[in-house]
Amino acid sequence: MSIQVKLIESPNGIADCPGFKTSGVACDIRGKGDLELLDLALLTSEEPCHAAGVFTLNDVCAAPVLVCKEILTSPSAKVAGIVVNSGNANAATAEQGMIDAKEMSAIAQLETGMGSPFLVCSTGRIGRKLPMQNIKSGITIAAKALSEESQNSLDAADAILTSDTGRKCATAQFTYEGKTLTVSGIAKGAGMIEPNMATMLAFLATDLDVDNAALKNTLVQACNKTFNRISIDGDMSTNDTVLLLANGKSGLVPDDSPELLQAFREAVFMVCDTLAEKIVGDGEKITKLVELIVEGCQTEDDAEKVARCVGNSLLVKTSWYGSDPNWGRLADAAGYARIGLKEACFDIHYNEVPALISGIPQDNKLSEWKAIVAKKRFRITLNLNQGSGSFRLLTSDLSEAYVNFNKSE
Amino acid sequence: MSIQVKLIESPNGIADCPGFKTSGVACDIRGKGDLELLDLALLTSEEPCHAAGVFTLNDVCAAPVLVCKEILTSPSAKVAGIVVNSGNANAATAEQGMIDAKEMSAIAQLETGMGSPFLVCSTGRIGRKLPMQNIKSGITIAAKALSEESQNSLDAADAILTSDTGRKCATAQFTYEGKTLTVSGIAKGAGMIEPNMATMLAFLATDLDVDNAALKNTLVQACNKTFNRISIDGDMSTNDTVLLLANGKSGLVPDDSPELLQAFREAVFMVCDTLAEKIVGDGEKITKLVELIVEGCQTEDDAEKVARCVGNSLLVKTSWYGSDPNWGRLADAAGYARIGLKEACFDIHYNEVPALISGIPQDNKLSEWKAIVAKKRFRITLNLNQGSGSFRLLTSDLSEAYVNFNKSE
Numbered sequence: 066m067s068i069q070v071k072l073i074e075s076p077n078g079i080a081d082c083p084g085f086k087t088s089g090v091a092c093d094i095r096g097k098g099d100l101e102l103l104d105l106a107l108l109t110s111e112e113p114c115h116a117a118g119v120f121t122l123n124d125v126c127a128a129p130v131l132v133c134k135e136i137l138t139s140p141s142a143k144v145a146g147i148v149v150n151s152g153n154a155n156a157a158t159a160e161q162g163m164i165d166a167k168e169m170s171a172i173a174q175l176e177t178g179m180g181s182p183f184l185v186c187s188t189g190r191i192g193r194k195l196p197m198q199n200i201k202s203g204i205t206i207a208a209k210a211l212s213e214e215s216q217n218s219l220d221a222a223d224a225i226l227t228s229d230t231g232r233k234c235a236t237a238q239f240t241y242e243g244k245t246l247t248v249s250g251i252a253k254g255a256g257m258i259e260p261n262m263a264t265m266l267a268f269l270a271t272d273l274d275v276d277n278a279a280l281k282n283t284l285v286q287a288c289n290k291t292f293n294r295i296s297i298d299g300d301m302s303t304n305d306t307v308l309l310l311a312n313g314k315s316g317l318v319p320d321d322s323p324e325l326l327q328a329f330r331e332a333v334f335m336v337c338d339t340l341a342e343k344i345v346g347d348g349e350k351i352t353k354l355v356e357l358i359v360e361g362c363q364t365e366d367d368a369e370k371v372a373r374c375v376g377n378s379l380l381v382k383t384s385w386y387g388s389d390p391n392w393g394r395l396a397d398a399a400g401y402a403r404i405g406l407k408e409a410c411f412d413i414h415y416n417e418v419p420a421l422i423s424g425i426p427q428d429n430k431l432s433e434w435k436a437i438v439a440k441k442r443f444r445i446t447l448n449l450n451q452g453s454g455s456f457r458l459l460t461s462d463l464s465e466a467y468v469n470f471n472k473s474e
Numbered sequence: 475m476s477i478q479v480k481l482i483e484s485p486n487g488i489a490d491c492p493g494f495k496t497s498g499v500a501c502d503i504r505g506k507g508d509l510e511l512l513d514l515a516l517l518t519s520e521e522p523c524h525a526a527g528v529f530t531l532n533d534v535c536a537a538p539v540l541v542c543k544e545i546l547t548s549p550s551a552k553v554a555g556i557v558v559n560s561g562n563a564n565a566a567t568a569e570q571g572m573i574d575a576k577e578m579s580a581i582a583q584l585e586t587g588m589g590s591p592f593l594v595c596s597t598g599r600i601g602r603k604l605p606m607q608n609i610k611s612g613i614t615i616a617a618k619a620l621s622e623e624s625q626n627s628l629d630a631a632d633a634i635l636t637s638d639t640g641r642k643c644a645t646a647q648f649t650y651e652g653k654t655l656t657v658s659g660i661a662k663g664a665g666m667i668e669p670n671m672a673t674m675l676a677f678l679a680t681d682l683d684v685d686n687a688a689l690k691n692t693l694v695q696a697c698n699k700t701f702n703r704i705s706i707d708g709d710m711s712t713n714d715t716v717l718l719l720a721n722g723k724s725g726l727v728p729d730d731s732p733e734l735l736q737a738f739r740e741a742v743f744m745v746c747d748t749l750a751e752k753i754v755g756d757g758e759k760i761t762k763l764v765e766l767i768v769e770g771c772q773t774e775d776d777a778e779k780v781a782r783c784v785g786n787s788l789l790v791k792t793s794w795y796g797s798d799p800n801w802g803r804l805a806d807a808a809g810y811a812r813i814g815l816k817e818a819c820f821d822i823h824y825n826e827v828p829a830l831i832s833g834i835p836q837d838n839k840l841s842e843w844k845a846i847v848a849k850k851r852f853r854i855t856l857n858l859n860q861g862s863g864s865f866r867l868l869t870s871d872l873s874e875a876y877v878n879f880n881k882s883e
Contacts, residue, residue, distance in 0.1 A: 125809025125817055157805045157817065159833045191802025192835055303806050379788075379872070380880055387881025393600025396566045397712050400534025408534055408566065424568045426601055463788070465874040471789055472796025 068239050068328035072335055076236035080218030081249035082270040084111045084314035085146075088210035089220030092203025094152035094189070094196055103224035105203035107173060108268055109146030109211060113181040114312040116144045117280035119288045121305035128155050128162035129185045130306060132170060136182050140277055145179035147268055147308060148172075148207075149186040150200060151227050151253070156191040156303035165195040172201055176208035186266055186306050188253060189227055222251040225266055228470070229253050229347050235339035237332035241325050246315050247272055248332040254344030265292065267307045267340055273329055274313030283330050284309045291337040295345045295459045296376050309333065345459045350466035353385050354442045357458045359399075361412075361449040367404040368456035371447060374402040382463035390434030392420040399447055410450040416443055423450075477648050477737035481744055485645035489627030490658035491679040493520045493723035494555075497619035498629030501612025503561035503598070503605055512633035514612035516582060517677055518555030518620060522590040523721040525553045526689035528697045530714035537564050537571035538594040539715060541579060545591050549686055554588035556677055556717060557581075557616075558595040559609060560636050560662070565600040565712035574604040581610055585617035595675055595715050597662060598636055631660040634675055637879070638662050638756050644748035646741035650734050655724050656681055657741040663753030674701065676716045676749055682738055683722030692739050693718045700746040704754045704868045705785050718742065754868045759875035762794050763851045766867045768808075770821075770858040776813040777865035780856060783811040791872035799843030801829040808856055819859040825852055832859075 079087050089106045093099055118137050120130050136142060148169055155162050166185050173183040187195065210217065222232040236249040252267035269284075288307055319326035346354050357376050362368035375381055378398040384391040392413050400406055413421040415437040418430050437443045488496050498515045502508055527546050529539050545551060557578055564571050575594050582592040596604065619626065631641040645658040661676035678693075697716055728735035755763050766785050771777035784790055787807040793800040801822050809815055822830040824846040827839050846852045 122812060123806065123809040124812055124815035125805045125820075154802075157802055157830070157833070157835070159817070159835070191800075191806055192830075193802075303809060379876075383877050383880040384882065386877065389882035391600075391882075393563075393566055393602075396534045397532065397600055400532040400712060403531060403533055406533035408568070411534075421566070421601075424566070426566070426568070463877060465877045467788075468792050468795060468872060468874045468877055471792035473793065473798035473800075 068241055068324060070237055070239040070328055070331045070335060072339060073236045073238055076234040076249065077215040078218035078222040078234040078251045079108050079249050079268065079270045080213055080215055081236040082247040083272050084312045085109065085270045086111070086211040086213050087218045087221040088207045088212070089217065089224035090203050090207045090210060092199045092206070094150050094199055096196060103220055104152045105150045105200070105207055106221035106224035107146060107148055107204070107207040107211060108221060108270070109177060109179065110310055110312040112312055113143035113145060114310045115275060115277050115280055116142065116184065117277055117284045117309050118184070119284055119307045121302060123303050125157060125303050127187060127304040128158060128166040129187045130304060131163065132166040133184045133186070133306065136184060142277060143181050144310065145174060145177065145181040145183050146310070147184045147186065148204060149225055149266065151225055152189040153187060153193055153195055154189045154191045154304050155187040155195050158192065158194055161194055165197055168197065169195070169200055172204045173208070176204050177211065184308055186304070188225065188266055188304050191303060225251065225253045227253060228349055231347060233340055233343040233347070235336045237335045239328050239332060241317060241328065244315050244317055246317050246329065246332070248336050250336040250340055252340040252344060254347060265305055265344055267292065267337065269309040269333065269336055271309065271311045272313065272315035273311050274316065274318045275311050279319065279326070280309050280311055283333050286330065287334045287337040290334065291341040294457060295341050296373065342459060345461055348461045350464045350470050351461035352441070352464055353462040355385060355460050355462070356444040357460055358444065358446045358455065360446060360455040361451055362404065362454035363452035364454040365456055366454070368454045370402040370404055371399050372456045372458040374398045375447065376458045376460035379463060385438060385462035386464050388435070388439040390415060390420065390431070390438045395445065395447065396421065406449055407451060412448040412450065414446040477650055477733060479646055479648045479737055479740045479744060481748060482645045482647055485643040485658065486624040487627035487631040487643040487660045488517050488658050488677065488679045489622050489624055490645040491656040492681050493721045494518065494679045495520065495620040495622050496627045496630040497616045497621070498626065498633030499612050499616045499619060501608045501615070503559050503608055505605055512629055513561045514559045514609070514616055515630035515633040516555060516557055516613070516616040516620060517630060517679070518586060518588065519719055519721040521721055522552035522554060523719045524684060524686050524689055525551065525593060526686055526693045526718050527593070528693055528716045530711060532712050534566060534712050536596060536713040537567060537575040538596045539713060540572065541575045542593045542595070542715065545593060551686060552590050553719065554583060554586065554590040554592050555719070556593045556595065557613060558634055558675065560634055561598040562596060562602055562604055563598045563600045563713050564596040564604050567601065567603055570603055574606055577606065578604070578609055581613045582617070585613050586620065593717055595713070597634065597675055597713050600712060634660065634662045636662060637758055640756060642749055642752040642756070644745045646744045648737050648741060650726060650737065653724055653726055655726050655738065655741070657745050659745040659749055661749040661753060663756060674714055674753055676701065676746070678718040678742065678745055680718065680720045680738070681722065681724035682720050683725065683727045684720050688728065688735070689718050689720055692742050695739065696743045696746040699743065700750040703866060704750050705782065751868060754870055757870045759873045759879050760870035761850070761873055762871040764794060764869050764871070765853040766869055767853065767855045767864065769855065769864040770860055771813065771863035772861035773863040774865055775863070777863045779811040779813055780808050781865045781867040783807045784856065785867045785869035788872060794847060794871035795873050797844070797848040799824060799829065799840070799847045804854065804856065805830065815858055816860060821857040821859065823855040
C-alpha cells in the first residue's frame, strides 16, 4: 500500500516542521526609514542539519549564491540555518559583495551562538551594496526573536517578499510506521521569473534523517518539474535559490526504505509545485494564469523550446491580457522555436475547444475561445503530432500595469 | 579612387529607380468598409527583371512566402514585379492560403498582361483567409493605375503599412563611368520585429544589370548586417520578406568590375540600414531607440546572444521606458545569455559615461546616466573584455501603450 502524502490546509511556513525556529524582522534595508516592513528572516534548526541547494545558472551570480555554494561544497556539510534579506540583492557588487555576504552569514552564527555556518540569501535591487549596519542590527534582533511559534514563521515568510502581494507557504505531511514526516516551505517570486528559476527564493525544511546527496537529488528532481517550468517575464535572475534543510527530528531514515524515500520525494515535489503555482499566480501585475501544454514533439527539449517561445512572447501575453483568442500569435511563436513544426499536423486547443486542427482554423468556435480566454485561468494545448515529447509551462499575461510597475525602481 | 555612394534626400520609394512602375490602392482588405486606407500595392518592372529574396525562418511560414520561394527556385528566374497586400497575413491558412497566394500572383499577371510571374507578399492578422474578391478588385484597379509617378510610388509605400505610423523609403545612388546607378527601397515594420527579420517587409529595386545569384548574395549580406540586427518585441513573424529586383536599365554590368559590384553592395547596405533604423524608430508605441553594442566577447555569436538577451529583456525595456538607468538589469540579462561572462572583467557604458568598470559600480556617475537614459536615443555599450567578438543591435523600450495596443486586434 502506498503512502498517502497530503498538503495541509492553512500552512504556517517553516515552523510547520518540528525542530525549526524562525523569525522575521524589519531593519530598513531599502533605506527608506520604513521600520514596519519586514525585510530580514532567520530560519534555524535546533541541531545542525543537512542541506542542499539549487541555484541560478546566470553568469552574473549574486555574492550570497556563491557563498551558499561554497558552504555546500563538502558532501557532509551541516548548517545552522538560513539568513535572508529582501530589498537588496547583493548582486553585481564585486568584491565588497562577497565580503558582505560572508559577514552576514558570520553575524548570524555569532548572534545565534550556533556551531555551524548559516546559508545566506538576498533578493531585491541589483548593483547596490548591502547596508551592513542595518543588516547587523536586524540579525541581532532576529536572533533574539527566534522561536517555533507560527506567527514567527509567518513573519519570516513575509520578510523574504519583494514585489509579491502575499506570502507563499506550503506544507506536506505523511505518516510512516506511526511517525509523521513533514516538508514545509516558503517562497517569494513576483518578477524576473523564468527558466531555471529566476528572482525567486524558496526555502524548504524537513524532519527526515537524510544525507546531503539524497537531499540534493530530491531537490533537483522537484525543481526541474516545478520552479523551472514557470515564467512570468522571461528574465532569469542573479539570485535564484532553492534550499532544503533536513534535521532528522522525525527519526525516520529512508536508507533501507525505497517507499519512504519515494513518499519524501512526493512531499518535496508537492510543496515545490504548490509554491511554484503561487509564484506565477502572484506574478507582477498579472491578470491571468495560463497553463501551457505542448505535446507531440519529437523530444521533451523540443516541447520546452516551443512552450518557452509561446509563453514568453510579448504578443501572445498581451493578447491574453486583452482576452483576445489570437491563436495566430500562438502559432507564430511556436513556429519561431524552429524545431520543425509541420503546420498540416498542428492542433491548438483552448481548454477542450479546438482552434486549429491539422493546421485548419476552426473558426466556428470563436465565441467559445473568447469565453475561455476571458477567464482568470485557462489551459492552452499545442499538439504538434510529431512524437511523444511534452512540456508543461505555467505562465501569465502581460499587463500595462507590469510595464508601469517596472519602469523604475 | 573609390566610388561615392550617397543616400538621396526626400526619397520617393521604388519609382526613384528608372524602369519601375508602381501603384497603391484601397480595397478594404480588413473588411471594415474603409475605402480610403491604402492596402494593396503593385511594383512592376517595364521588362522582366532578376530577383532575389530573404525570408522568415519561422516554421510557420505564410503561404505567400512559400510561393515566392517557389518562383525564385530557378537560378535564372525572371519576374514581372511584386503584388502585396496589408491587413491580412495569409498565414496559418492551410491549403486555402496556398491557393489564394498563387491566385493573387496570377491575377496580377493577368491584369497587367505581363509575361512573367509576380512575387506575392501579405502582412497583417494571422489565421484568416484572404478576402479574394477584394484582392481581385484591388489588383484590377492597381494594374490600371501603374505609372512611374512619384505619388504612385508613395502610395505603394503607404499601402504596405500596418501599425506603422509613417512610410519608410530610402534611396541610394552613385555614378560610374558617367552612368547613374540607383537602389531604391520601401519597408514596413512596427511590431513582431526580431531576429531574422520578423513582421517586416522590404522591397528594393535597382537598375543594375546583374544575375539572381549575385543579387541574392548581396541581399543576404546586407540583411545580416541590418534587418537581422533589430528587435522591438522579440517576436519573429511568419511573413518576413525582403525582395530585391534588378532590371538592368542603367546599362551597368558588374561582371568585370569588382569596384562597381562593391559600390552596388554598399548602396544596398545603405538602403537596408536606413530602412531598418526607420523600422525600429517607428516600433509600436516605443518612446526610445537604443543602440546596444556588445564588445569583447570570444565570438560574434556570443556577442549576439548577449545583445539579444539584453535587448529583449522586459525588465530592461521597461526600465528604459521609465528613464531609469538600471544597469543591474542589463548585467542580469547579459548574465543569462550564459556565454561565460566574467563579472570582474565586465564594463557597461551609457554613451561615453561608465556605469560599471571591471565589475565595480561607478555610482558617482548616477546623475549622468539619468540624463542619458532620459533622451529619446542613446547608446549602451557592454564590454566583456574577453575577446574581440562584437554585435550591434538596434532596439527599443517597451511602453504601457504597446501592451494596450496589442491586447486585441
